[in-house]
Amino acid sequence: MATKQGAALERKKLFGDPIMITTIVLLITFLTLFILYPLAVLLVDSVAGGHGITLSIFGRIFRIPTFTKAIGNTLKIGFTVGLFATAAGLLFAYVEEYVRLGRFTGGLFKVVSMLPVVSPPFVLSLSMIMLFGKAGIITRYVLGIYDNSVYGFWGIVIVQSLTFFPVCYMMFKGLLRNIDPSLEEAARDMGASRFKVFSSVTLPLLLPGIGNAFLVTFIESIADFANPMIIGGSYDTLATTIYLQITGNYDKAGASAMAVVLLSITLLMFIVQKFYLERKSTATLTGKASRVRMLIEDRSVKTPLVVFCSAVALFVIIMYICVPVGALFPTWGYKFFPLTGKWFGQVFSKYKGFKVFRDSFILSFISAPITALLSMIISYLVVKRSFKSKGFIEAVSMLAMAVPGTVLGVGYIRGFSNGLFGSGILQGIYGTGLVLVIVFVVRSLPTGTRSGISALRQIDKSIEESAYDMGADSFKVFTSVTLPLIKDSFLSGLVTAFVRSITAISAIILLVTPQYLLITVQINEFAEKGAYSLACAFASILILITYTAVLLMNIGMKRFGTSRKAAG
Amino acid sequence: MSKVKKGVRLDHISKIYKDPKTGKDFYAVNDTSLTIEPGSFVTLLGPSGCGKTTTLRMIAGFESPDEGEIYLGDEPINALTPNKRDTAMVFQSYALLPHLNIYDNVSYGLRLRKVPKDEIRERVTRILALVELSGMESRMTNQLSGGQQQRVALARALVIEPSVLLFDEPLSNLDAKLRVQMRTEIRRIQQEVGITAVYVTHDQSEAMAISDKIIIMNRGVVEQMGSPYDIYYHPVDEFVADFIGEANFLRGEVMDSSSAEITVNIEGTAVKLPNEKGLSAGDKAVVVLRPEAATLKASGGLPCEVVLSCFMGSYQNYHVKVGSTLVKLEEHNPKNKRIFAVGEKCSLVFDPGSVHVL
Structure with a gap:
């Protein structure tokens, strides 16, 4: 009985705040409609x-040998x-944090950590084929091998490893920074060798983080569509099998x-990853470094x-450079000189380059601010407010992280091509630019939300409370306090959303209609x-566009x- | 300030939380009723987890009471959100808006209230003069010292002329010296403005120095409410006696009683004390003895043995054993007094009027 009054009062206060309640309702509708x-x-x-529930469709697909093989x-x-x-x-993270690096190597590391941010996810597949394929520069012209095949298991593995390892590198860098050097110094002081320190102190502390990085990469890898598509050859993965099932066999139920x-x-x-490892990995490493780490100078x-x-x-850098250079050769693998601009010319003259870039650019440009704002609102609600449906909002927006694009794409086809539950409602958005947006x-929502949440956690709750106490309503608190304080996070969320959108392919390729020409889809087609x-x-x-966007973000x-000061 | 002063009244307030470990409900604040007079400075004092901050946050509106009603003046305010309540809070962490300068921080609440620009300027200038920060308007918050930041927080709360000013351990982030200086300051400003103030702290000397009234809380309930003098000299129970200042407890049994006097047997010695509580023979009595209220003599009181004797400058610190009870004493101004050494047998002497019997 008693707690009801408190809850009732909280509800009353919430409903006394129309903007807040509208926002929550809209958010829940959006998340339910477009994710759940x-x-x-x-x-x-x-x-x-x-009639009724059946497992026969599962039975059927498990009898398809290509599918079981794909699993x-x-x-x-x-x-x-x-x-x-x-x-x-x-x-990489260990070397950066523990070894004194020269300027050149330091620069290399920085570039490597930047590359996956600005590049479309499948660029490495292209360069892999161009460097090591049948007509690859290295295989054919340097090594003289004429029948090397990069297609298949190892091709995918190499390309994906190179694509995803910088993400792990950044994760480990953060974790290693949180290890207090005095722990390792204590071990060293008690007589442990450097290797022993690593194996008995550093590594155990990192174990949950290692599991975390492994699973994050695992998820990324099995959700990846473009790389297996380009370099997989006949080696099918689940993502590509689903795609082919729907575009080649028109078997929507099977897909x-x-x-x-x-x-x-x-x-x-x-x-x-989320409920076990992530918690553990932050629990073991909450300490702030008390002092600067003594770097390894020992040459051996x-x-x-x-x-x-x-x-x-x-x-990795050469593989990326290979892409623009490759576009300058007259005929890849046969004729390298003189360098020519004809391919770039053809992009615009023959293949509607302007429309391609305009479509991609406009759609991403529209969705980026929406994503950034939405993720900041979600982070604000999750971190700073308490209300009943908060858990739902947080869970669903994080859940989207675990949904492979291909799965989402199929879901949209099944869910919207005939309207909601086949009723025709909202059918109008199917096949339009709106659904792409x-x-x-x-x-992009989960990445933005995650960075927003961690930015907001840094800000003392009482700062917003003080504004609220001074007479600001939720909307005013959000616009006059929260947003200015997480400007950086908002800006980077904006650019990340833009870059992710303009380089996205997996879900989009299933939903795009001929009316829109998207860069990534074109690249996939030509490849x-x-x-x-x-x-x-x-x-x-495309890389030029994304790089410019990131550059603008850094300048901005x-x-x-100013928000860095906000933490204190 | 021309506004009518308002008091605060809590009417059977409870706040129930779920223990995250056991999943059981527990009362953070349990059936608390209290009245805070308009214009008075009242301090909620208690150990951490006693419910003082929860009570304050319920008055501010950040938490909603599960039972009871809170009144500001005569108006029930349970259903009002913090931004609609005529209260202003000074936070422990100051909670200044880091992206705004001092002027914008202080004027924030006035701008929300759509006060005309000229009036804002005038009021901010006056309030900054009051907290002695004139000329700092364009500084950013991180360019100020902790004490200055706290003054800005105070100015920001004062400038909107709230009915009640709320303080949530505002001095705990400052160093000891500044704390003493700021509490005098806060008291001066409160007196000057004449505003009702509710102050939360766990520091008893702060509470003594600053308040008209102290409310001692423990485990969600109010133990005692009274002036600092009352609470120090007439604590209602051992918890209060122990929490405010230092206290020694001498336990004994009442041997003989009249309406004016009781005789208590303390560790084998009969001691005559005033009968404030109307005890009769056979009752248990607990004598609260403050360290400064007793002295050591060669004879003439309770026999005791010195176990610690330590020169502290302004006083000599003794621990003595009276029977099995350890008693802490402070002999002030020890120069030219006889100093007893560890192991010496002597006598504990106190004036019956300066102790309190529970």
Whole structure:
């Protein structure tokens, strides 16, 4: 009885705040409609028979040999890539945090950490083929091998590892910074060798973080669509199988069931990662470094580590450089000189380059601010306010992180092509630019929300309370206090959302109609046709756009960013 | 300030939380009723977790009471959100808006109230003069010292002329010296403005120095409410006696009683004390003895043995054993007095009028 009054009063206060209540209702509607509903439809689709519930569709797809093989393939790739990327990421982070680096190597590391932010996720597949494929520069012209095949398991593994390891590297860098050097100094002081310190102190402290990085990469890898598509050859993964099932075999129910299988795998990984490892990894490492770490100067340790990492970093950088250079060769693999601008010319003259870039740019440009604002609002509600449906909002917006784009794409097809539950309601948005914008927003929302939440957690709750106490309503608090304080996070969320949208492919490729030409879809098309020079030309321009966006963000942060002081 | 002063009244207020570990409900504040007179300075004092901050936050509106009603003046305010309540809070962490300068921080509440620009300027200038921060208008908050930031927080709360000013341990982030200086300051300003103030602290000397009335809370209930003098000399129970100042408890049994006097047997010695509580023979009595209220003599009181004797400058610190009870004493101005050494047998002497019997 008693607690009811408190709860009732809280509710009354909430309803006395119309903007707040409208925002919450709109948010819940949006999340339900565009994240939960499409996934629910998949589940319903895959068990709905002529009459009642049936498992026959699952039975059917599990009898398709390519599908069962794809499950094995996907898990095998995910596991291997998870291992490689985690190991490489840990090595890079360790070297950066523990070894005194020269300016050149330091620069290399910085570039490597930046690259995955600005580049479309599948660029490395292109350069892999161009460097090591049948007509690859290195295989054919340097090594003289004429029948090297990069397509298949190892191609995907190498490309994905190189694509995802910088993410692990950044994660480990954060964790290593939080290890108090005095812990290691104490071990050293008691007589442990440097290796012993690493194996008995540093590594155990990092273990949950290692598991975390592994699973994050695992999820990324099995959700990845574009790389297996381009470099997989006949080696199919779940994402590509689903795509082919729907675009090649027109088997929508089968694709739904397959999507449910893929979603179950990523969701399981995500739950383990989120609720078990993430908590543990921050719990063991909450300490702030009390002092600066003594860096390793010992040459016998330093030289091999630095040489190895620099080699990998250089290799990655060369692979990226290969893309714009590749677009300048007259015929890749046959004729290298004189360099020509004809492919770039053709992009615009023959292949509607202007429309392609305009469509991609406009759609991403519309969705970026929506994503950034939405994620800041969600973070604000999650961190600073308490109300009943808060858990729902947080859970669903985080859940979107575990949903592979392909799954979402199939969900949208099934959920909206005939309107809500086949009723025709909202059918109007299907096949329009609006649905593409919504997909962009949904796909970038979790990253934005996550960074927003961590930015807001840094800000003392009483700062907003004081504004509230001074007479500001929720809306005013949000606009006059919260937003100015997390300007940096908002700006980076804006740019990240833009970059993610303009480089997105997995969900979009299933939903785009001929009316819109998107860069990533074009690149994929040309790469599949073997027109690598054109794909490279498109990709180079895309990288130029994303790089400019990131550059503008950095300038903007330097000029307007004041929020760093807010933490104290 | 021309506004009518308002008091605060809590009528059977309870706040129930769920223990995150056991999942059971527990009362952070339990059936608390109290009245804060208009214009008075009242301090909620208690150990951490006693419910004082929860009570304050309920008055501010950040928490909603699960039972009872809160009144500001005569108006029930349970259903009002913090921004609609005529209260202003000074936070422990100051909670200044870090992206605004001092002037904008102080004028924030006035701008929300759509006060005309000229009036804002005039009021902010006056209030900054009151807290002695004139000329700092364009500084950013991180360019100020802790004490200055606290003054800005106070100015920001005062400038909107609230009916009640709320303080949530505002001095706990300052160093000891500044704390003493700021509490005098806060008291001066409150007196000057004549505003009702509710102040939360766990520092008893702060509470003594600043308040008209102190409310001692423990485990969600009010133990005692009274002036600092009352609470120090007439604590209602051992908790209050122990929490405010230092207290020694001498336990004994009443041997003989009249309406004016009782004789208590303390560790084998009969001591005559005034009968404030109307005790009769056979009752248990607890004598509250403050460290400064007793002295050591060669004879003439309770026999005791010195176990610690330590020169502290302004006083000699003794621990003595009276029977099995350890008693802490402060002999002030020890120069030219006889100093007893550890192990010496002597006598504990006190004036019956300066102790309190529970």
